[in-house]
Amino acid sequence: MMGRVRILVVGYRKFSELINVLLPEFAQDVEVTIVESIATESTDYSDLVEKHRPDVIVSAGSNAAYLRATLSVPVLSQPVTDTDVLEALAKARKISRRVHVFTYAEKPGPSDRLFASLPELGDIELTHHSYSTASEANETLLLAIADEDPQVIVGPSYTCGLAEQRGIPAILMYSRESARDMLRRAIEAGRAARSARAAERGAQDQRFVIHSRQMERVASLARTYARGQAAVLLEGESGTGKEHIAREIHRLSDFSEGPLVAVNCASIPNELFESELFGYVEGAFTSSRRGGRVGLMEQANGGTLFLDEIGELPLQQQVKLLRALQERRIRPVGSNREIEVDFKLIAATNQDLRNAVSAGEFRDDLYFRLNVFTLKLPPLRERPEDIPAIARYYLGEYAQQYRASVDTVELLKRVESDFQDYRWPGNVRELQNFAERLVVNCLDRPLEEIDRRALGEILPELFLDSADRDRRGVLKAQEEEAILEALRRFSGDKQKVADFLGISTTTLWRRLKHMGPQAKADVDSAVSKSR
Structure with missing residues (x-):
């Protein structure tokens, strides 16, 4: 499921109103946020993009040019056709024959010829002005008012707003049909951007090495559990790959176009729990930062919330988390406004939560909320056939990372039997660390020197006797x-x-x-x- 495209509209009043009128036609396809703003050289839109995470931005004129030059998100500009110009001039002519037209143009376009021809075709006294920045548009309008006394203005939203502030009638140059076409193109561009990101994530996320039947079963269930909105609880010892499985579930889920927000429940101090998860508004408390902060649950909106080490969460915080998960609403600290959130929920633990519930250390209602589907990840010692495959993968990765010219196949042969005999208390994470240590130690010595004595120095854990x-x-x-x-x-x-x-x-x-x-x-x- 692709989901609705997130569009951020940045513009001025008349443009925003035009887009807003058309939104009901696209309600099934888009989620639109409208921000009224005029871009200048001192304007930074990065925080706005981080907050709303748009797939595509829609704007017009100099605004669109500035946004396109400063942001990596695709930016579409409201087009102006010759038909749009003729329709706007026809409306303006009903007010006065003395019309001033303002257009954004970095270089002369086809409409320049149109403006030159119009006075000869109709009873109209036309003056054409062009600009390349918002400040230039303001200056050009003021000069026109001072020197030429325009009776009616035709132009983009910002110029129309400035004219109306000075009591001059103004006609918006953009038509509904052009805006409708732009929204259609924005939806296509947003979907293309999402597909590109998904493909990139797919290429980056192929790090979970599977060779055993146990893990093939886990992977199969993960693909099934990824569908729909039901919560998934991952159980397994530390280092078994719970975060890798969480990323795979997110990648395959209906929420893959949104972010994966990982929260380590053991690392959040009690006194900061609500501000971290739910966010806060400016002035909520003494040390709150200017502008407030978006909470982790709101950041996960439209994506996946991954609650790692959920068993470490104190009882008093479990109540607050449960309420937010049940209601799918959060209230930032210091705010009287609730925010709806929608995300895929994944929790992970290295504890037996059923025993924790029996011992009164974990709320049963929260456990049932989390435990719709459960995936148990077996420890590495119970799936020895995975050990060579995982070791081979990480040896190759670190050889590339450290630019080590080492024969990783031969290196693996020298340690494989010891790896198979080892109990792996740290599971995959420990194996990954061992692989990195081996590669780094091959940087300053030939492979022939990596004998059992050298291995005892590099990986002493392997050779603890009984x-x-x-x-x-x-x-x-x-x-x-x-x-x-x-x-x-x-x-x-x-x-x-x-x-x-x-x-x-x-x-x-x-x-x-x-x-x-x-x-x-x-x-x-x-x-x-x-x-």
Whole structure:
């Protein structure tokens, strides 16, 4: 589904009114924002474009020329045909035979011949003026008023507005039919721009390497779940590729023409949650920036909102998020105006949210809102056939990035057996890091020197013997027991537990999150017995 083309109209009163009259004819195809503005050399429209994210901009005359020269978004200019000029002059002649015509022209065009011929064809005293900038249009009009006393003005919207401010009748040069044709062309240009962006994204997003049946199944479900508006919950250990799958779902969704806005729920401070997600207006609080700020949810409007690490969101913020997701409306901090939002929702977690719901750490209503479709990403150790394919891809990527003349096929052969034996606690992200380390270390030494001794220096994690692993297991068990004992001692008060153990509460939460199922059950038991 292509969706409605987003058109930003930049112009002055009569032009804006003309476009607005025609919009009902195109309601199914376009989403239009009209901004009344006159471009000057000091005008910066980049913030306006960032806010509205148009597929195409529509303007007229010197405005359109300035916008086309300063922005990368396609800009269409309102055309003026000879028929438009004749119709406008016919209306002006009913007011007075002394008519002054103003046109934008960087160089002489076909209409110059028309203006030269008209006085000979009709009872009209015609004076033609041309300009190339808004300030020049203003100056030219003022000089004409001072020297020639025009009785009626024919011209673009800005000139008509200036004339009417001085009590001079004015006729807009643009016709409905020309404006209607321009809107049709704008829709075509907007769709072409969207298709080009989608193709570019498709080329850039082919980074998710799939070789195993498990991941082929995940990819197949992702393609299915991408359809429609239903939320998708991604579950998997850290580094399994949840963000890659989120990008693929976005790329294949009905919302692919909009942005993908990723939000790390664990990194937003409680006190900034509403201003970050919902935005704020100017003056909402002491440190608010001039002009306010568009919230992340509004930025995702028309696209995809990706809530990463959703399990880390505190309960008090879960309520606010749930309300916004249910109502599909947000209210920026300090504003009394609600904004409708529409986006594809994807959430990701490395936790078991069902257990979190049972433990009272995650709201069940928010969980059900997020869990329409669930995709479970298996850890890398459970799909060993993916390891060589992913390693081959990243070795090639980093060899190109670092301009390393290394035989990546031979390099992979030297590490493949060790890679297959490794447990990959960091999953794909860790494999990616290993590939980069290998390539960088090949920059200053020949491939023949990358033997097991060298690999032990470059990737020491690969060569931890069983004793080392057993020792780590013992230390982990001792750490978990110390946390359990402290929880019993301080009746589950995590701040006191953290102080007693000499760690931060954030570190304590991280340790609790990474405990195994049995250890977590022991924690729940310890806390309940202490109450």
